[in-house]
Amino acid sequence: MATMEKPTLRQAIRHAARDLSEAPDRHLLEVVAMVDAMPVRGEADLILEPLRPRLARLRPPRPLRFARLLFLPLDPLIVPAPRWRPGDNTVPRTAIPAIAEAVEAEIGPVSAEIGASIEGRTTEDREAIDTAGALLWPAAATLLKAQARPPAGWDATGIARFHYRPLASRIGGLLSQATRLWRLEAAAAQGLVTWEFKALRALLSDVAAFDPEALPMAVAALLARIPEAAPILSDVAQSMGGGADAILRQASEAAALLLLEQMEAPGGAEARLGGRDLADAGATVRRLGSLLDILDSGHSPRGRRERLNGLRQRIHEGCLSLFAGQLSSDFLEPLRAANGGDAWDLEAATRGLRTLETEARRMGGGSEYDGLLKNAAQSVRDAGARGALGQASQLRLMELLAGPDAALALLDEDAAGMGGLAVAGG
Amino acid sequence: MSTQSFPLIQTYRPTTFRERGVAMPFTSPRLAGARVRPAERTGTEFVVPNPSGGRGVYVLHWGGVRQLCAPTVHDTLLHQRVARLPVMDPGGVRGVARQLAAEGMAGKDAALAARTTQSSDRDELVLVNFLLLITLMEQVEPTGLRVSVATERTPELDFNARRIVSRVGRELGRGTARVGGDLEGLSLYLAAIGLDADAPPARLPRLAARLERVAASVARFADQCADEAFCHLAGALARGAGAAADCADSTISAARAVTHDMRGLLRAWAETPAEIAEQLSRPEWVLDGWERFCLLWETAPTTASHRAALLEMAQAVPVSPMELSAWNHDRPDIDARERLPRAAGGRDAGRAAPAFGLIARNESLQALLA
Numbered sequence: 001m002a003t004m005e006k007p008t009l010r011q012a013i014r015h016a017a018r019d020l021s022e023a024p025d026r027h028l029l030e031v032v033a034m035v036d037a038m039p040v041r042g043e044a045d046l047i048l049e050p051l052r053p054r055l056a057r058l059r060p061p062r063p064l065r066f067a068r069l070l071f072l073p074l075d076p077l078i079v080p081a082p083r084w085r086p087g088d089n090t091v092p093r094t095a096i097p098a099i100a101e102a103v104e105a106e107i108g109p110v111s112a113e114i115g116a117s118i119e120g121r122t123t124e125d126r127e128a129i130d131t132a133g134a135l136l137w138p139a140a141a142t143l144l145k146a147q148a149r150p151p152a153g154w155d156a157t158g159i160a161r162f163h164y165r166p167l168a169s170r171i172g173g174l175l176s177q178a179t180r181l182w183r184l185e186a187a188a189a190q191g192l193v194t195w196e197f198k199a200l201r202a203l204l205s206d207v208a209a210f211d212p213e214a215l216p217m218a219v220a221a222l223l224a225r226i227p228e229a230a231p232i233l234s235d236v237a238q239s240m241g242g243g244a245d246a247i248l249r250q251a252s253e254a255a256a257l258l259l260l261e262q263m264e265a266p267g268g269a270e271a272r273l274g275g276r277d278l279a280d281a282g283a284t285v286r287r288l289g290s291l292l293d294i295l296d297s298g299h300s301p302r303g304r305r306e307r308l309n310g311l312r313q314r315i316h317e318g319c320l321s322l323f324a325g326q327l328s329s330d331f332l333e334p335l336r337a338a339n340g341g342d343a344w345d346l347e348a349a350t351r352g353l354r355t356l357e358t359e360a361r362r363m364g365g366g367s368e369y370d371g372l373l374k375n376a377a378q379s380v381r382d383a384g385a386r387g388a389l390g391q392a393s394q395l396r397l398m399e400l401l402a403g404p405d406a407a408l409a410l411l412d413e414d415a416a417g418m419g420g421l422a423v424a425g426g
Numbered sequence: 427m428s429t430q431s432f433p434l435i436q437t438y439r440p441t442t443f444r445e446r447g448v449a450m451p452f453t454s455p456r457l458a459g460a461r462v463r464p465a466e467r468t469g470t471e472f473v474v475p476n477p478s479g480g481r482g483v484y485v486l487h488w489g490g491v492r493q494l495c496a497p498t499v500h501d502t503l504l505h506q507r508v509a510r511l512p513v514m515d516p517g518g519v520r521g522v523a524r525q526l527a528a529e530g531m532a533g534k535d536a537a538l539a540a541r542t543t544q545s546s547d548r549d550e551l552v553l554v555n556f557l558l559l560i561t562l563m564e565q566v567e568p569t570g571l572r573v574s575v576a577t578e579r580t581p582e583l584d585f586n587a588r589r590i591v592s593r594v595g596r597e598l599g600r601g602t603a604r605v606g607g608d609l610e611g612l613s614l615y616l617a618a619i620g621l622d623a624d625a626p627p628a629r630l631p632r633l634a635a636r637l638e639r640v641a642a643s644v645a646r647f648a649d650q651c652a653d654e655a656f657c658h659l660a661g662a663l664a665r666g667a668g669a670a671a672d673c674a675d676s677t678i679s680a681a682r683a684v685t686h687d688m689r690g691l692l693r694a695w696a697e698t699p700a701e702i703a704e705q706l707s708r709p710e711w712v713l714d715g716w717e718r719f720c721l722l723w724e725t726a727p728t729t730a731s732h733r734a735a736l737l738e739m740a741q742a743v744p745v746s747p748m749e750l751s752a753w754n755h756d757r758p759d760i761d762a763r764e765r766l767p768r769a770a771g772g773r774d775a776g777r778a779a780p781a782f783g784l785i786a787r788n789e790s791l792q793a794l795l796a
Contacts, residue, residue, distance in 0.1 A: 126728070183730070190734035195653070279783060344534040351782045358782075392530035399499045400782065407499045 013046045020051060029060050036063050049080070053267035059280075061122035066111075067100030069118055069132055070140055073178035074171065076224035076262070077217060083265065086163050089217040089258050091171060094157040099168065102151030103140045110135050130182065137178035141210070144172035166213065173214025174221055177203045181221065188226040200229060201236045208244065215247060220255035224262075227290035256295045260307060269311050273318045278326055278352030285319060285359040312363050319360035320368055327353055327372060335383050343393035350376075350400040377402040381410070438473070438483045440747040447473050448519045449715035449744070450504065451792055453532060455784040456495035459742030461715070462508055462519070470509045475741045498785060500531045515707060516714040517618070527792055535793035543796070547617070550628060555613040557623045562609070562688040563590050574624035598693055608695050615706035619681050629796050630709045633717055634674035640720045641667035647732060659736050666743060670716055673750065677708040708753065715744035721791050 020028055028051060035044050048055065062068060071078065077090045084092035104111055117132035150164035159167075174181075180203045187196050200222075207218040222229055237248035263269045273281055273288075292315075296308045330349040338346070357369045377398060384394040391414070399407035440446040447461030456477045465471035468487040474494065476482045484494070488505055491497060497505070504526055511518040524547075526532065527540035553575060560573045567590060571577065588602065595605040620628030627635070641664050648660035684691050684705065695702050719739050726735040 186728060186730035187733070190730045192730065192734055195655070195733070342530060342534065342537075347533065351786055354782050390530065395499055396531070396533075404496050404499050404502065408502060411499070 017047050017050050020047065025058055028054060029058065032060055057270065057273060061124040064118040064121040064123060064125065064128060066104050066114065067096055068123065069129065069136060070100050070103060071096055072129065073137065073181050074174060074221060076221055081158055089220055089254060092157065092159060095159060095167065098151050098153040098157055101153060103143055106143055107139055110139060133182060134179050137175045141172040141176035144168040169211045170214040170217050173207045173211040174218050176210045177207050177218065184229065185225050188228050193226065193228045194232065197232055197236065200232060201239060204236060204248065205240060208247065212247060215251035216254035219251045220258045223255055223291060223294060224259055227287050227294055230294040259291065260295055263311055264307065269314045270318045273315065273322060279355040281322065282355035282359045285356065288315060289359065289362040316363035316365050319356065319363060320365050323353060323357055323360060323369065324372060327376060331376060332379060335379055338383055338388040340387050340390065342390055343397060347396055347400065350397055354400055373401050377406065438745060440745060442747050442749040443711040446745060446747050448514060448516050449718065450519065451523045451795065452501045452504065453785050453788040454495055454497045454501050455781055455788065457497065457501060458738065462514065464514050470505065500526065503531060516710045532792045533789040536789050539793040551613055551617040553625065554617040554621065555610055557621050557625060558609050558613055558616065558685065559587050561621060561685055562594065563587060565688050566590050566594060572624060573621065575626065576624065594689060594692065597689065598696060600696060605692060608692055612695060615703060619678055619706065619709055621685055622682050630713055631678055633713050633796060634671050634678060636720050637667055637674065637716050638671040640723050641671055644723060656733050656736060659740060663736065663739055663743060667719065670712065674709055674712045677712050681706050681709055715742065717795055718742055718791065721794050
């Protein structure tokens, strides 16, 4: 009789990761929470490795730990170690623990203050990130610039020791301006980018002064996070003078290439179609669309447009699939179960769907979205006719799905046929 | 839809509050800060701040509003009902908006809030009516009774109240029931203002105090702000808000002062009710539109959102009409948009977030309206 060999820990982790890859999002998020709660994660981290594209899409709030806070501004540039190449403007994931441990050990008493600021906080707590990041990022930049030799534990990264210095310097360059970058992102979320010319200029000038080699990384992080900043980037470049505009153009081109490759990686574009909810996903699609438009500028090298069109197609398919799936699960199914009361949850779901769809149309699929929305509007009409929706809810859902005129027409029809909706005075 | 076919009025200086119009709690983003006023030919017309965020206003009838944007169903119904009001004043518009919100047309939170407010409005009205009666009694036959929310309503008090109202009615040549009705009519105006009594502050004094706090907070922001343009804008808005709060305080005091001679007030109410109503409604007109201004600031959690809020506040800031000088008040200089650099007319056009989120945000502001 053949004997069953006991699997090694790594084999067991591989099996677990494979099982998880087919598990529903809800189970995956539970496992992530369990792994995040472990004081020392060690090999358990490997479970998450193949799931990172899905996690990027789901974007669960993650506990704010020292290493995560340190590398938060570089998040769009982090790649799996096998994809990292010397000279790339990216950060291999395996370098994170070694660099973070070294910075934490050497940063001094402020480490305790940072620890207290992030205790119990998550990546959703922007204020905690503002406070702790302002303490950590500039200090870490100074340390990384001064530290010529790789830290202890570098050999475990799988990256040759002589790559450490240039990589650390580029990371330091970006971290030296991370507080500004973070503030710019907050301003962009409020639609205030054009007010930030001076801040953007100061950011790029100071990165160049820290290490000119860090500029492409800074521009890539900037464009990945705030594509709205692209139109003022060239103005900034011109205003800097002294050859800085040429350097910045080259940096922008390198950043464009980097972002393009990031998105072309398997699952790279789809992973970006995520967020806490559909409205968040819509905002992501808007940023992604802006980013693709920037990469598709008139001076693009030959062949880039085809690559970008390929990406647009992938994003379009991803959006349409997300929209159709969520329309069914978050709208049509609950609508079928509605029993005449208020439909506030349906309103929230519909608002999210429309936000996503409005942005997703930029990637194509207008007629497909029109068809899906038309059917959804008909479902609302049917639900109203069978008394499954309150009248105000029926009007508001119709307005969200088909616009205010369609909702007012419904009101008029109802007033003509049945003496008016409960919404008196219409 | 564009604004190109409409003339933009660059310098907007209304003479009276009625000409300024009543602030409409519209939920359509492009109608933020819009006001309604009666118009001879079309019934209503709207004063809409330049949606680009720059200077000036558009004066449009409803058809023009529909060319400017696609108003939400809520806004269309609000317009229809406001157009039917016998008197287009802030109290009337507030009542209509509350009712519409209570019906669910501005979303869940606004519905719940409106139902609560409708109930608390009724309670405040009953309370003020009672306190007004006590005030009258103490002026006619002083007994040391406190004009207080804690004053107990006893059969003896009711008996004395009827007796005194009857006596005052005889003096004024009006029946007891008429005087009772007069007190109820006055209560409708005074409920939001409150009396000089031992009672929780009423809606308008609460709003005036909030406006004062917001003005102080915006002034602190102006002092600490590193960005020159925002610093100027915040400073101008803070000064305007502070002046409006002062003005509200003095009109509230003046309105309450009329109750210091209840017999005189009842006589005047019987003879010239419109004049009394005009005087008692001044605080409401002065504060009209400032609550949204406060909410935009109060609901902004971060420095970046405070800066964005300032741009919206500048667009919605109520302009003070010349009439204020006739009321012996300094006219606050609050056209903050004139202080905005030209390039800083509003948020980035490129943001262009779908309107759904902004409509939902406006509905959530409605839920917070007092």
